Amino acid sequence: MNILSLIPSLYVFVLAAFLGYQVISRVPPLLHTPLMSATNAISAISLVGSLVAAGANYNIVSTILGFVAVICATTNVVGGFVITDRMLRMFKRKPAVKIKED
Amino acid sequence: MPTYLIELFYLVSGVLFIMGLRGMSHPDTARRGIFYAEFGMLLAIVGTLAQHEIITYTWIITGMIIGSVAGLAMGLWVPMTAMPQRTAFSHAFGAAAAALVGISEYYRWHGHLEPFKMGALGFEVLLGSLTTTGSLIACGKLMGILPGKPLVFKGQNIFNMTLLTVTVATFVCLFVFPGVTFYFYVMIALALIFGVLLVIPIGSADMPVVMSLLNSYAGLASAATGFALNNNVLIIAGTLDGFSGFILSILMCKAMNRPMTNVLFGAFGSVAEQSGAAQAGEMREIGLEDAATQLAYARQVVFVPGYGMATAQAQHVIRELAETLEERGVTVKYAIHPVAGRMPGHMNVLLAEANVPYSELYELEQINPDFPSTDVAVVVGANDVVNPDARDNPTSPIAGMPILEVDRAKLAIVLKRGKGRGFSGLENPLFFKENTAMLYGDAKDTITRLVQAVHKL
Numbered sequence: 438m439n440i441l442s443l444i445p446s447l448y449v450f451v452l453a454a455f456l457g458y459q460v461i462s463r464v465p466p467l468l469h470t471p472l473m474s475a476t477n478a479i480s481a482i483s484l485v486g487s488l489v490a491a492g493a494n495y496n497i498v499s500t501i502l503g504f505v506a507v508i509c510a511t512t513n514v515v516g517g518f519v520i521t522d523r524m525l526r527m528f529k530r531k532p533a534v535k536i537k538e539d
Numbered sequence: 540m541p542t543y544l545i546e547l548f549y550l551v552s553g554v555l556f557i558m559g560l561r562g563m564s565h566p567d568t569a570r571r572g573i574f575y576a577e578f579g580m581l582l583a584i585v586g587t588l589a590q591h592e593i594i595t596y597t598w599i600i601t602g603m604i605i606g607s608v609a610g611l612a613m614g615l616w617v618p619m620t621a622m623p624q625r626t627a628f629s630h631a632f633g634a635a636a637a638a639l640v641g642i643s644e645y646y647r648w649h650g651h652l653e654p655f656k657m658g659a660l661g662f663e664v665l666l667g668s669l670t671t672t673g674s675l676i677a678c679g680k681l682m683g684i685l686p687g688k689p690l691v692f693k694g695q696n697i698f699n700m701t702l703l704t705v706t707v708a709t710f711v712c713l714f715v716f717p718g719v720t721f722y723f724y725v726m727i728a729l730a731l732i733f734g735v736l737l738v739i740p741i742g743s744a745d746m747p748v749v750m751s752l753l754n755s756y757a758g759l760a761s762a763a764t765g766f767a768l769n770n771n772v773l774i775i776a777g778t779l780d781g782f783s784g785f786i787l788s789i790l791m792c793k794a795m796n797r798p799m800t801n802v803l804f805g806a807f808g809s810v811a812e813q814s815g816a817a818q819a820g821e822m823r824e825i826g827l828e829d830a831a832t833q834l835a836y837a838r839q840v841v842f843v844p845g846y847g848m849a850t851a852q853a854q855h856v857i858r859e860l861a862e863t864l865e866e867r868g869v870t871v872k873y874a875i876h877p878v879a880g881r882m883p884g885h886m887n888v889l890l891a892e893a894n895v896p897y898s899e900l901y902e903l904e905q906i907n908p909d910f911p912s913t914d915v916a917v918v919v920g921a922n923d924v925v926n927p928d929a930r931d932n933p934t935s936p937i938a939g940m941p942i943l944e945v946d947r948a949k950l951a952i953v954l955k956r957g958k959g960r961g962f963s964g965l966e967n968p969l970f971f972k973e974n975t976a977m978l979y980g981d982a983k984d985t986i987t988r989l990v991q992a993v994h995k996l
Contacts, residue, residue, distance in 0.1 A: 443655050446766050446774060453775045456557060457782035463564040466790075466877055466902055469884030470622060472563050472783060473754055477629050479556050479576055480758045480780035485587045486640040486768050491602060492593035495647045502643035504598045509636040511606025512613065513629050518577050519614025520625070525573060527619075527891040528566040531898055 471524045478517025484510035540589035548586030549772035555579030556776050560783070566897055583772055619892040620849055623746065623881040624681040630753045631674035637760035638667025642727070644767060650718040656767055657717040661710050663763035664723075665730045670756040672734030677749055680738070681881055687743035696804050699736050706730055741803065744846075744923065746881040747791045748802045755784025787883050794877035794903075796929075796939035822958065825976035827985070830952055831992030834860075837914035839870040841906065843943055844886050845879050847920015847956070851982035854893035857919060860990050861895070867993075873899055874906040874916075874943045876924035907944050916948035918969075919982050920955075926967045937965065951975045954982045 464472050487510050490503025555575045562572015593599070617625045641664035645652070652660065679685035692698075706729040713722040741749050758780025765773030792799050825833075834840055842857055861871040873895065879886045887900055901909075910916065918925055925945040928935040945951045946969050953970060955977060969975055978985055 440655060442769070443766070446769065446771070449771045449774045450762065450766075450778055453778035454782055457560075457779040458786065460557060460560045460564075460779075461783045461786050463561075465564070466875070466884060467887045467897055467900060468563055468566060468569060469787060470626075470882060470888045471569065471884070472560075473626055473750070473787065473883060474622075474629070475560070475563065475573060475576065476754065476758065476780040476783040477626065477633060479559070479580070479776045480761045481633050481636065482556075482580070482583060482773055482776035483633070483637045483640055483761045483764050484580075485583055485770060485773060486644075486764050487602075487636055488584070488587045488599055489590065489592055489768075490640055490643040490647075491598040492588075492595055494594045495643075499643040499647045500598055502639045502646070504602045506636040506639035506643070507599060507602030508606045508609070509632040509639070511603045512610040513633050513636070514580055515607045515610025516613040516625075517610070517629060518573060518580070519611060520617065520622075521573050522570060523614065524619070524622075524888055524891070525566070525570045527888070527894075528569070528897050529891070529894070530567075531896040 467528070468525075471521050474517050474524070475521045478514055478521060481510045481513035481517060484514060540586070545586045545590060546771075548582045549770070552579040552583040552586070553772045553775040555582070556772075556779060560779060619888055620852060621682075622888060623750065623885060624678050626882060627674050627678035627681055627750060627753065630750075630757045631671050631678065633757040634667045634670035634674060634753075634760050636667075637757070637764050638664050638671060638727075640764055641667060641767065645720075645723055650720050650723065652717045654714060654717065658714050659763050659766035661713050661723075661726065663760050663767055664727060665706065665710055666756050666763060667760040668727050668730035669734035669737065670753055670760060672731045673738045673749075674734075674753045674757075676735055676738040677746065677753060680743055681746060689742040690739045695736075695740060699733070699804075702729065702733050702736065706733055737803070743881065744878075745795075745802050747878050747883050747885075748788050748795075748799070750882045751784050751788035751791055753784070755781050755788060758782070758784055791878055791883060794941060795937070796941065820971040822970050822977050823973070823975065825952060825978055827978070827988055827992055830976070830978055831989050831996060833915050833950055833952070834864060834869070834917075834989065835867055835993045835996045837864075837869055839872070839909070839913045839915075840864055841872045841874050841909065841913050841916045841945075841948065843874045843876075843916060843918045843921050843925060843945055844890070845876075845919065845921025845924060846881060846885075847922075847954075847982060849880060849885065849889055849920075851920060853919055853982040853986055854889045854895075856983055856986040856990065858890070858893040858895050860986050860993070861899075863990055863993050871899060872901050872906065872909065874903070874945075875900055876903055876921070876943055879921055879924050903941055903943060910944045910947040913948040914950065916945045916951045918945055918951060918953045919986075922967055923965060925951075925969055926965060927969050927972075928965070928967070931968075935965070945969060946972055946975070949974060952978055954978050954980075954985055956981065 487506030559576030562568040709726040762777030929940040
């Protein structure tokens with residue numbers, strides 16, 4: 438009967454998989470690197486789990502493991518989004534005015 | 540905050556993630572998409588912090604500050620050329636976070652878990668652990684700390700398969716007897732070792748596939764966390780990442796016309812050596828002035844970048860050369876092979892960084908019909924992706940791999956550091972064709988001098 442509580446999660450998983458397939462297939466190869474760093478940042482959603490582990494005072498080991506997990510996940514969230522945005526800013530259509538750089 | 544409100548936050552955040560990735564379908568909407576995803580992440584974090592389970596905030600705040608500083612530093616200062624390493628490194632972090640959450644949860648219950656929760660948790664920790672070490676090895680290879688050549692030993696595949704079987708067997712034991720903590724820690728140790736052994740035999744040229752796979756594993760580990768903690772937004776976000784990586788790895792394999800198993804267990808670079816039959820004919824060299832003249836009086840020039848462009852940091856001078864040519868009325872295009880470089884889309888990012896407008900970047904299918912009407916194709920540090928053997932020689936190890944048909948151009952100028960073979964050790968008949976001319980030297984240096992030579996004309 439425990440297995441029944443698994444069913445809603447399975448629904449979410451299967452539907453997310455279909456949706457993911459549809460959405461990701463439309464991403465052009467041009468943006469594959471930003472895509473990878475964006476999904477990397479998004480999958481650092483495991484931060485949600487680590488926050489609870491670090492803050493719930495279950496026991497000292499769980500707290501420390503959670504704390505390290507919070508560091509890892511936050512690094513990915515912040516780093517991933519910042520760098521994705523930095524990359525995407527570089528993709529330009531055609532420079533209207535020639536900008537001198539370097 | 541009441542639980543239903545937190546759940547609503549998670550729901551909105553899941554929707555925002557999906558909208559964010561949908562924005563990635565075009566460069567114009569991509570930045571807005573990332574903004575949606577960022578907002579979704581913020582909602583999820585706020586929702587979680589408001590949960591009543593959380594009592595102390597000291598560790599959370601300290602951890603988030605350390606993580607934000609590290610992330611910000613990495614995000615702002617890592618150069619674009621180091622993108623493959625950074626991505627591999629962050630796969631390790633993401634997977635480690637998932638694994639740690641799982642271990643923490645297991646420790647909390649001392650293994651008194653229902654079978655299905657144990658299954659999800661075990662899967663999460665298993666996948667998280669092997670992805671952590673695997674990504675670190677990949678990162679080391681990309682940084683050049685570890686040798687890029689495949690590391691092989693006798694009976695490697697059998698050994699790896701056995702190790703994997705034992706690891707999975709431990710996982711199954713754990714599923715049946717969740718209370719036996721010994722199984723749990725053995726499984727972690729085995730998974731960590733397996734991660735190392737999985738990536739060690741894979742050569743640098745196959746990194747795009749490995750990177751995508753690790754991307755996928757890290758996502759699936761997050762999704763498994765969602766199953767274990769019964770949290771839907773984790774499942775959604777993890778699954779999106781898992782599928783994104785999975786699709787990318789399939790695309791990369793297709794672009795090399797090799798099955799996934801061959802990439803993972805084939806140790807490509809080492810077996811290729813044997814087929815290097817001596818090529819008939821001479822490689823023809825071209826002088827710098829000649830090359831400049833050919834470029835300056837061409838109607839259409841196509842640049843074909845490869846990993847060599849990244850190592851030589853030649854993307855800026857290539858753009859300079861392209862602009863000089865465009866001022867003379869030459870049409871300039873860039874041909875990007877899907878597996879050029881060390882991760883999916885690597886070349887696009889480097890060229891975008893050098894201010895090349897993305898409308899000038901062409902995919903394989905788009906540009907190939909253009910080569911016969913191209914006067915000069917300039918190959919910069921690419922080798923296997925322009926090897927005509929893949930098309931013409933069915934016995935070649937890369938037979939059937941779609942290539943950029945540079946050999947159909949009226950003239951192909953190949954920029955190469957030396958006369959040696961490329962990374963895969965394969966002989967490239969392109970270099971021996973009569974409409975191919977070699978230009979030896981460091982790509983950045985050579986192109987800089989080409990720009991000057993074109994200016995003098």
